[in-house]
Amino acid sequence: MTFASRITRHPIPHSPDRGAEGWAALGDVDIGLRPLIEGTAGSSPYLAGLIGKEAVWLSQALAAPPEEAVAALIAETGTLSPGELDSGLRRIKRRAALIVALADLGGLWPLHEVTQHWTDIADACLAAALVSHVAAEARRGKLPGQTEEDAHRDGAGMVALAMGKMGAGELNYSSDIDLICLFDDDRFDEGDVMEARAGFIRATRRIAATLGDTNAEGYVFRTDLRLRPDASVTPVCISMTAAERYYEAEGRSWERSAYIKARPAAGDLAAGARFLETMKPFVWRRHLDFAMVQDTMDMRQRIRDHKGLHGDLKLEGHNMKLGAGGIREIEFFAQTRQLVAGGRDPSLRSRRTVEALAALAQAGWLEAATAEELTALYAHHREVEHRVQMIDDAQTHALPKSDEGFDRLARLCGEGDTRAFRARLAERIRRVEQLTGEFFQPVKGEKPHAPEIPPAQAEIVARWPGYPALRSVRGQEIFERLKPDLLRRFQSAAKPEEALLNFDGFLKGLPAGVQLFSLFEANPPLVDLIVDICATAPGLSRYLSRHSGVLDAVLDGRFFADWPGAEGLTQELSRMLSGRDYEQQLDLARRWQKDWHFRIGVHQLRGLIDTDEAQAQYTDLAHGVIGALWPAVCAEIAARHGPAPGIGGAVVGMGSLGSGRMSAGSDLDLLVIYDPAEAEMSEGRRPLDPRGWYAKATKTLITALSAPTAAGKLYEVDMRLRPSGRQGPVATSITAFRTYQREEAWTWEHMALTRARVVAGPVPLAEEIEAVRCAVITEKAAPDTVRREATEMRARLAAAGRAGGTWAVKDGPGGMQDIELLGQAVALAAGAGDRATAAQLGHAPALGWLSQEAAATLAEAHALAARVQGAARLLTDEALDPDAIGEGGRAFLARVAGQPDATALASHLDKTRSHAAQIIDSVLGAPPPEEPS
Numbered sequence: 008m009t010f011a012s013r014i015t016r017h018p019i020p021h022s023p024d025r026g027a028e029g030w031a032a033l034g035d036v037d038i039g040l041r042p043l044i045e046g047t048a049g050s051s052p053y054l055a056g057l058i059g060k061e062a063v064w065l066s067q068a069l070a071a072p073p074e075e076a077v078a079a080l081i082a083e084t085g086t087l088s089p090g091e092l093d094s095g096l097r098r099i100k101r102r103a104a105l106i107v108a109l110a111d112l113g114g115l116w117p118l119h120e121v122t123q124h125w126t127d128i129a130d131a132c133l134a135a136a137l138v139s140h141v142a143a144e145a146r147r148g149k150l151p152g153q154t155e156e157d158a159h160r161d162g163a164g165m166v167a168l169a170m171g172k173m174g175a176g177e178l179n180y181s182s183d184i185d186l187i188c189l190f191d192d193d194r195f196d197e198g199d200v201m202e203a204r205a206g207f208i209r210a211t212r213r214i215a216a217t218l219g220d221t222n223a224e225g226y227v228f229r230t231d232l233r234l235r236p237d238a239s240v241t242p243v244c245i246s247m248t249a250a251e252r253y254y255e256a257e258g259r260s261w262e263r264s265a266y267i268k269a270r271p272a273a274g275d276l277a278a279g280a281r282f283l284e285t286m287k288p289f290v291w292r293r294h295l296d297f298a299m300v301q302d303t304m305d306m307r308q309r310i311r312d313h314k315g316l317h318g319d320l321k322l323e324g325h326n327m328k329l330g331a332g333g334i335r336e337i338e339f340f341a342q343t344r345q346l347v348a349g350g351r352d353p354s355l356r357s358r359r360t361v362e363a364l365a366a367l368a369q370a371g372w373l374e375a376a377t378a379e380e381l382t383a384l385y386a387h388h389r390e391v392e393h394r395v396q397m398i399d400d401a402q403t404h405a406l407p408k409s410d411e412g413f414d415r416l417a418r419l420c421g422e423g424d425t426r427a428f429r430a431r432l433a434e435r436i437r438r439v440e441q442l443t444g445e446f447f448q449p450v451k452g453e454k455p456h457a458p459e460i461p462p463a464q465a466e467i468v469a470r471w472p473g474y475p476a477l478r479s480v481r482g483q484e485i486f487e488r489l490k491p492d493l494l495r496r497f498q499s500a501a502k503p504e505e506a507l508l509n510f511d512g513f514l515k516g517l518p519a520g521v522q523l524f525s526l527f528e529a530n531p532p533l534v535d536l537i538v539d540i541c542a543t544a545p546g547l548s549r550y551l552s553r554h555s556g557v558l559d560a561v562l563d564g565r566f567f568a569d570w571p572g573a574e575g576l577t578q579e580l581s582r583m584l585s586g587r588d589y590e591q592q593l594d595l596a597r598r599w600q601k602d603w604h605f606r607i608g609v610h611q612l613r614g615l616i617d618t619d620e621a622q623a624q625y626t627d628l629a630h631g632v633i634g635a636l637w638p639a640v641c642a643e644i645a646a647r648h649g650p651a652p653g654i655g656g657a658v659v660g661m662g663s664l665g666s667g668r669m670s671a672g673s674d675l676d677l678l679v680i681y682d683p684a685e686a687e688m689s690e691g692r693r694p695l696d697p698r699g700w701y702a703k704a705t706k707t708l709i710t711a712l713s714a715p716t717a718a719g720k721l722y723e724v725d726m727r728l729r730p731s732g733r734q735g736p737v738a739t740s741i742t743a744f745r746t747y748q749r750e751e752a753w754t755w756e757h758m759a760l761t762r763a764r765v766v767a768g769p770v771p772l773a774e775e776i777e778a779v780r781c782a783v784i785t786e787k788a789a790p791d792t793v794r795r796e797a798t799e800m801r802a803r804l805a806a807a808g809r810a811g812g813t814w815a816v817k818d819g820p821g822g823m824q825d826i827e828l829l830g831q832a833v834a835l836a837a838g839a840g841d842r843a844t845a846a847q848l849g850h851a852p853a854l855g856w857l858s859q860e861a862a863a864t865l866a867e868a869h870a871l872a873a874r875v876q877g878a879a880r881l882l883t884d885e886a887l888d889p890d891a892i893g894e895g896g897r898a899f900l901a902r903v904a905g906q907p908d909a910t911a912l913a914s915h916l917d918k919t920r921s922h923a924a925q926i927i928d929s930v931l932g933a934p935p936p937e938e939p940s
Contacts, residue, residue: 010069011040015114016421018046040069043113050418053400057105065105073110077103077124084135092139093217096132097224103128108180108397112419118386119361121393122177129173129184132227134273136217140210141165141274149206151199162274164194165207165244166282167214169272170234170265175358179389181396181403183229184218187236187269191278192246204246211244229402234265247282254289264342266290267349268358291350320436322413322429327392328404332440334392337364337385340443344372360385377442384439391432394419406432458495464504467511468494476520485524493534500542502894509541513548540612543899547608547881570624576603576631584635589643593711596636597718603628608671608881618874618903621881625669630766632721633658633675636711637767644704649691653683656701656738657768657776658708661728665762666842668873672880674723675712678763679705679738682772701738709737728759741775748783754796757787758831762842781840788838790854797832798931801825811920813913814879814887816872820933821924823872826865829927844869851930861926868923871904875916878903889913 048055058065068076080099087095103125111121142158144150153163170185172178188211195203211232219230232243236253254262266286271279320331328334341363349355352370357363361382368378392404394416407413414425422428460468468490477483493510500506517523527534541548571579580599584592607628611621637658641651662676663669683697695703705726712721729735730747739747748760763780765773787793804824811819818824830847834840837850845866851857857865879887882896889897889909897909906912 010071010073010109010113010115013072013113013115014040014043016112017042018050018112018418018421043109046418047109047112050415051108051397051399054105054108054397057101061102061105064102068102068106069109073106073115074124076106077128080106081127081131084131087135087139089139089143092135093222094224096135096217096227097222100128100132100227101225104180104400111393112397112421118389119176119359122172122179122389125178125180125182126169126173126176129178129228130169130272132218133167133169133184133186133214136214136227137162137165137167137210137273140213140217141207143213144206144210149209150203151195153194153203161277164191164203164275164278165189165210166191166271166274166276166279168279168283169268169270171268173272174268174270175360177359177389179396180393181400183231183402185231185234186272187234187250188214188232188244189247189250189279189282190244191275191282192248200246204242204244207244208242215243234262236262247278250282251285254286258289263290263346267342267345267356270358290346291353291356292346320433322406322433323408325406325436326404327388327395327406330436332436332438332443334385334388334404336439336443337381337388340381341367348372381439381442384435384442387435388439391416391420458491458498460494460498461504464497464507467504467507470511471514474515474517476514476517476523479519479521482520482524485528486520489524489527489534493538496534496538497541500538502542505894506538506542509548510537513537513541536609540609543612543882543896547612570620570627573627573630573634576627577634580631580635581638584639589639590716592636592639593714593716594718596632596711597716597721600628600632600721601719603631604671611878611881612899614902618877619870622663622668622670622873622877625671625673626664626667629660629664629669629673629675629722632712633660633677633708634767637708640708640711641704644700644707645689645691647691648693648695648700648703649689651681651704652686652689652695652697652700653681654772655769656681656704657765657772659776660764660766661759661762662725664766665764666844667764668843670877670880674725676725676728677708678726678729679708680741680744680772680776681738682741682775697740698736698738702736705737728756730756741772741779744776745779745783748779749786752783754787754793754835755800757783758793758797758828758835760784761831761834761840761847764842784835784840785838788836790836790856793832793836794856794931797828801828801927801931804828813916813920814875814889816875816879816916816920819920821868821920821922821927823869823876825927826869826872826923829865829930830869832931856930857926861929865923865926868919871916871919874903875900875912 044058048058080103083099084096107121107125107128110116110124116124138159141150141163142155145153145155145158145163150157150163157163166189168174168187168189170187172182173184173186178184188207190203190207192200192203215230215232218227220226232238235241235243236245236250237257241249266283267290269283269286271283326333338360341360344367345355345357345363348370355363355366355370355372357366364373364378364382364385367373368375391406395401395403395406397419398412398415407416410425413429417423417425417428420428471477471486472483477486494507497503497506497510527537537548580596583595583599587595604625607616607621607624610616610624611618616624637656641656645651657680659665659678659680660675661678663673664675664677679701681697681701686697688694688696689700709724709726713724714720726737727733729737730739730744730752748757752760760780761784765776805820809815809818811817811822816822826848827844829851830844833851833854833856834847836854836856839847839850841847841850848857848862848866848869851862852859875887878900882892882899885891889900892900901908901912904912904915906915
């Protein structure tokens, strides 16, 4: 469609005479364009001048769609010789200014197309200047090892990063362009880096002059290089290595904000993309960064103080960008939330303001209606900004100061009634301030006073200033605002001093406080959770002090969503690990596991799930970790020794992992079984035989799970249940495993096999392992033999193990392990494949070992012990001492066990244990009495 046929609106001419002059200069142009041309020329002296200067070209360009004219201008930038560059780019900019203005004023393009076409023109002009001046340096031999061809292909290693509105594709009509110029020092020998640096500095200065200097033909784009690292002391182009070091050591909040919009625009785009990838940890903090909110408020306040942008709204001279209710308010509003949450949610990392608002609404950080309204207001504000700049091509954001100026602006905005235009404009400015103002408003009112607390508690509080989390002035300031409310909440706990002591342990263990305290300040429900944990679960509060980042997960919308299951967890972690190097995978897996581990604990603590569900979820989590890490481990081994030989290897969970009864503190009992098929060696740079390959993979898996990294460790791993125990190979072939289980394994090993489950590996191999497991259990179903050996095993365990007690529910006669031992013996004797203890005990009546009532009694006793054990592991990582866990912990234990209080629970546990021991004695005989000490 032609230009004229697409026009949807016309500016109203301000001066018909001047409009007629502009029209006359064009000659024979489609009559449908007359109102647009006359209105534009009549309202904008700058555009009227351009129409006269480029009349011949414009009359031809207007015969086609504006997109074709822009594309032709962009193509022309690449044809300019060095001698034509300065003049040619200014001519192209003039023509682009006309096409973009007319397409904008005529309603052919919406805001995002206007700004994107204008940005595309800027990119093309920048690229032409960069190629020309870098090629000149290469031609003079000033870029060692680089040629003119390199300059034309990829800037010979130099890249110009577009920042701000150019980076976002949001250039306004008279924007300057903000650039950071870097070069890839890896392309140069160490001894040549400084010479190359000097060449790139000269090229950058000439690029800036070509684009930004004003001569008789005007300028191309005003160019600002001051966003580079430490601009007051660094040259205009620095190496990527130097830039990385600066941001790592000294990068400031405003620089993080600036890099939201950063984009490689010209030169070595691939190197620029790699640099921005290295910048992600600096820009996008993984923890929810509420300290950034205050930094943004401070920055906003400094800008407004510097510009004098305070006081009541007065439209004359009002700054549409920086003033109250202006464009920057909306941009800050979006960018701050992006920086707060974008580290955890990549969907929030859009460069464009409008896209960011939509993503924030989608993720629940904004109300959808608020995002939609701000989007509309942003478009209106940007349109006014464009029109203000079109009038005289001035780099201004200030509204006119005269009635005539407002008349002109209203006409360019397509408005015939200036008074109505002013009223709507004022209302939009006020509405932006209403929607964003509360977010930026400093907290008012008197500083809250801390409540009076007893001397013993005051002594605890007096220790806090010496803790690492409160060493920084910023951390102290935020915490002082939090402390009165915290102390009041602790006074409401059942045992205030206990709760305060637990919080003291939490605070003492924090390595730093600013981020976390800012998180608390912005999210009062987190303070409720911390107080709840400290009043109930000292073990969990200590866990938090070591892994405070998991509190971010509470603000994730999924924290209270449905449980995804083992398969869903495996898929999620696998997606997160994809495309990352091995060390990153290990750290990421640890952070991810801690988030989910904490979620399970919180859900259990608050009664959202019961102990049975918690144990199943802890098991699913371990399943997910192994299921995602095992392929990553195998890929790491394959990189050095070639792909896994044969069908592959499978990881088998034993014990609590296999039976689905893990708790917060469970370790992992694992086997690795592989099928080499016919393979003799792997095919890689350093080939290994199957036994060596899978042994190396198994050891790497153990390290991946248990070795501490900067993000902590995942699980303790126990491989003693593998064939031949500590003396056997760490990985076993399926053939050897089958033979061992049938011909060499002890009865206790067959009993352990009743709880085995494949948790990772190829499906065909998993199915074969399960078939072997079931076959062995069926073959070894000899009730008399199993019963005799289980009796001996129980006696040995009693002689060597812990005696158990009221709160030591796992050990001793009638304890969890004692009941599980009988359950495994029953399953093996019956040839049953059940893994859960209750299901295993269900086969005892058919064997004649127990009555149904007795089997049910044991199952209930096991369930009770498991609930108490699971709750205990949540409360403390040490032996359960009811006095040490406090009143809140004791109440939690009683609630989990369905008892009125801890005293009643203790009595119930003793009775249940005694009854369970008697039932087991009836089958396996009473264990020998303990020898007197």
